[in-house]
Every structure is written in C-alpha cells, then in structure tokens.
Amino acid sequence: MVLPFFGKKPGPGSSNKASDNSLGETTTSLEFTHAGSIGRSLAAAADKIQVVEVSVEDVAAIEEAAVLYANANESGAKAVLEEALEGGNKRSDRLWRMLFDLYRLSGDRASFESRGVVFAQLFEKSPPIWDEATPVAAARAVPKDAAPAVNLSGNLSGNARPQFEQLARIGAKTGKLRIELSRLKGIDETGATLLSDTIDALRRAKVTVGLLGARQALSLLEPHIKVGEPGGRAFWLCALAMLQQLGEQEHFEDMAINFAITFEESPPSWDPPEILQPPVEVAPAAPVPEQTPPTGFVMDGIIGGPQPEILRKLAVYASEHDAVEINASGLKRLEFVSAGSLFNQFATFRTQGKLTVIRHPNEMVAALMRVMGIDQVAEIEYKKF
Structure with missing residues (x-):
C-alpha cells in the first residue's frame, strides 16, 4: 500500500487506498496487507503529520526525480530537476533542495557552485554551502538514457495495484521500463491480472518494456494452467507474455492453441520481445567517517531490497526505547522495496504508541519517503537549507 503524500491526509475509510501520486515496486513480500492496523495507526498519527505545501506543477518533477534516483539514475534525476527549475518552477524551494543535495551526493561540485550563483541572484540570499557528501556511485555512472528499473519480490497479488499504476506513469514518462521478476516467490x-494488464497498457502506450527473470515468473504461473478447464485466464495471459519475452515462439504457439481451445477465444498474437540491457552496476557508497558517535538508530549507505536484518535490528531498538529516533544523515539512497518495508515497520510502531522520528535524510531520500507515504507514519526532520 502506498499513501497520498505532500501533506494529504487519508480521509475516513481510505487508509488502504492510494492516490494517483503514489509510487512503488512492492508486492505482498512487503506485507502491504494489514490495512486495518495501518489505518488505525494513521488515525492516531493524524494530528502529528506536518503539512508541506508543494504546488501541483512541482509534484510530477519531484516524483520522477525521486524514482530515477532510487533506481541509481542520477543523471536522469538531475535532468528532470534542472528542466523543472529552468521552466515555470524557478522559485520552488523543494526542487532547489533536491537539486543541491543531488549535486552533493554525485560529487558534482562545479554544477553545485554554478547553480549557487543562479540561486543567489534569484532569491537575493546566500546559497547552500558545499559539504563533502560521499558520492553514491563510486564506480561507473548509470547512463543518462538507462531504463528505470523496478524490482518485484515476494508474492505478487492485487495489493500491489497502486504501485503498478505509478509504475505505468513512470514508464509513460520515460518511454522504457525494466521489470525484474526473478525474486518473485508466488x-x-x-497479481497475474495486474502484471499482464500493466504490460499490455505500457506496450499500447509505446513504452519499451523489458522483463528480466521471466523464466522465474513462468515457473510460478504454469502450475495454474489447466488445458480444458476454463479458469485462471489471467495465468494463461501472463504466461504467454513471459514466453514472448523469452523468445520461445514454438512454446508460445502451443500454449496459444490450448488457450483458444480452453476459452473458445482468439489468443494473443506472437510479437518479438523487446530487449533492454540490464543497468550498469554501481559500487556501494563508502562509509561516512563519524567525528562523534551518532545517536539513535543509524541508517546509512545504500539500503535496497527487503532488508530483513535491518528491520530485525530496528524492531529490537524500538523494543528498548519509548520513541524511535532514526539517524538518516548518512543514508545515501533508499530503494522502493526497502521503503515499503520501512513503511510497514513504522506503521506497526504507531499502533504500539511509539513515535518515529527520521532525522536529516537527504532531500532525494526524503522525496521518496513522501512518495511512499512514510511521512504519514513517521515524522521527518529536515536538514536546514
């Protein structure tokens, strides 16, 4: 489940619904299934949620930049923010914050300083001061034209609909999208309907879709396919999509014939698969030297995937404290699956009567937290600009 962001609070009975401004790549592995508990925690937290006013014009750029950065596409995120600031949003405080932090994170001091001059002229005040934030990508940079990547894991069900709707929006903006399926368990x-409908919608919108790990997904679908038994139509359609991606035309045509026999309707036609290269891998961020021992529960570096070990340690920390204080000053990047897992954990803390405060995340991470609804179940303490 992903919740509305930028200060929008869920109304009565809407705690399990997502706005169109939501984003994610989550499946039920993130346990977005406890709508009742989350709804109660949100209601309890409603009077503590800080409203952040952001213009409608800024929302699309903020979302897209957060998505690209979460997928390690720093150059793409920069381009989105720079274009937005050069357009009609020159005085957007949020966009400036994100861009300056992104320059720091990527080690782009020249751009930081040149933008600082523009900022000073526009606002008639001093720009932010450069500090040596550790660059996130210590190896090769991700190409500017790289396709955004979405990693699915766990058990795919209809609970992931809001995330897929946002996935489709991002694909429509970028024109291409990679969906990683190899970590799916069920x-x-x-879920099969959701996946096949999303793939169809993206391709009708002329979005180039690459399905990585299609073999794993096919192995999960095939046990549900019974020739002559007119049930589980969604499993058939999704399996045919996987076979197309794998380029197995003979197997596809055999299944298509069985589909026609079983459902007495024309099957999808064969269409050669679209190939997208996997992303360039980046090295994990080097640890930031600490002058003094940090306070609270420290999250640093790059956090990706479900991160069960971090969640276990966080739960232990929470059991020993009345309030959950998270030091995120050294957190360089947060990926979608991890953000979803953290949302669930923070919502659980709310039901336990514990306040969660996330201190000083960089603006790119904070943007993703707002997109994923984390600011609805935890307080975010921003750095001074």
Whole structure:
C-alpha cells in the first residue's frame, strides 16, 4: 500500500487506498496487507503529520526525480530537476533542495557552485554551502538514457495495484521500463491480472518494456494452467507474455492453441520481445567517517531490497526505547522495496504508541519517503537549507 503524500491526509475509510501520486515496486513480500492496523495507526498519527505545501506543477518533477534516483539514475534525476527549475518552477524551494543535495551526493561540485550563483541572484540570499557528501556511485555512472528499473519480490497479488499504476506513469514518462521478476516467490490470479494488464497498457502506450527473470515468473504461473478447464485466464495471459519475452515462439504457439481451445477465444498474437540491457552496476557508497558517535538508530549507505536484518535490528531498538529516533544523515539512497518495508515497520510502531522520528535524510531520500507515504507514519526532520 502506498499513501497520498505532500501533506494529504487519508480521509475516513481510505487508509488502504492510494492516490494517483503514489509510487512503488512492492508486492505482498512487503506485507502491504494489514490495512486495518495501518489505518488505525494513521488515525492516531493524524494530528502529528506536518503539512508541506508543494504546488501541483512541482509534484510530477519531484516524483520522477525521486524514482530515477532510487533506481541509481542520477543523471536522469538531475535532468528532470534542472528542466523543472529552468521552466515555470524557478522559485520552488523543494526542487532547489533536491537539486543541491543531488549535486552533493554525485560529487558534482562545479554544477553545485554554478547553480549557487543562479540561486543567489534569484532569491537575493546566500546559497547552500558545499559539504563533502560521499558520492553514491563510486564506480561507473548509470547512463543518462538507462531504463528505470523496478524490482518485484515476494508474492505478487492485487495489493500491489497502486504501485503498478505509478509504475505505468513512470514508464509513460520515460518511454522504457525494466521489470525484474526473478525474486518473485508466488503469483495469485489478481497479481497475474495486474502484471499482464500493466504490460499490455505500457506496450499500447509505446513504452519499451523489458522483463528480466521471466523464466522465474513462468515457473510460478504454469502450475495454474489447466488445458480444458476454463479458469485462471489471467495465468494463461501472463504466461504467454513471459514466453514472448523469452523468445520461445514454438512454446508460445502451443500454449496459444490450448488457450483458444480452453476459452473458445482468439489468443494473443506472437510479437518479438523487446530487449533492454540490464543497468550498469554501481559500487556501494563508502562509509561516512563519524567525528562523534551518532545517536539513535543509524541508517546509512545504500539500503535496497527487503532488508530483513535491518528491520530485525530496528524492531529490537524500538523494543528498548519509548520513541524511535532514526539517524538518516548518512543514508545515501533508499530503494522502493526497502521503503515499503520501512513503511510497514513504522506503521506497526504507531499502533504500539511509539513515535518515529527520521532525522536529516537527504532531500532525494526524503522525496521518496513522501512518495511512499512514510511521512504519514513517521515524522521527518529536515536538514536546514
């Protein structure tokens, strides 16, 4: 489940619904299934949520930049923010914050300083001061034209619909999208419908879609396919999409014939698969030297995937404290799956009567937290600008 962001609070009975401004790549591995508990925690937290006013014009750029950065596409995120500031949003405080932090994170001091001159002229005040934030990508940079990547894991069900709607929006903006399926453990019928419908919608919108790990997804779908038994139509359609991606035309045509026999309707036609190269890998960020021991629960470096060990340690920390204080000053990047897992954990803390405060995340991470609704179940303490 992903919740509205930028100060929008869920209304009564809407705690399990997502706005169109939501984003994610989460499946039920993130346990977005406890709508009742999360709803109660949000209601309890409603009077503590800080409203952040952001213009409608800024929202699309903020979302897209947060998505690209979470997928290690720093150059793409920079381009989105720079274009937005050069357009009609020159005085957007949030966009400036994100861009300056992104320059720091990528080690782009020249751009930081040149933008600082523009900032000073525009606002008639001093720009932010450069500090030596550790660059996130210590190895090769991700190409500017790289396709955004979405990693699915766990059990795919209809609970992931809000995330897929946002996924489709991002694909429509970028024109290409990679979906990683190799970590899926299960797919139910509503999940299969969601996946196949999303793939169809993206391709109708002329978005180039690459499915990585299609073999794993196919192995989860095939046990549900029974020739002559007119049930589980979604499993059939999703399996045919996987076969197309794998380029197995003969197997596809055999299944298509069985589909026609079983459902007495024309099957999808064969279409050669679209190939997208996997992303360039980046090295993990080097640790930031600490002058003094940090306070609170420290999150630093790059956090990606479900991160069960971090969640376990966080739960232990929470059990020993009345309030959960998270030091995120050294957190360089947060990926979607991890953000979803953290949302669930923070929502659980709310139901336990514990306040969670996330201190000083960089603006790119903070933007993703707002997109994923984390600011609805935890307080975010921003750095001074």
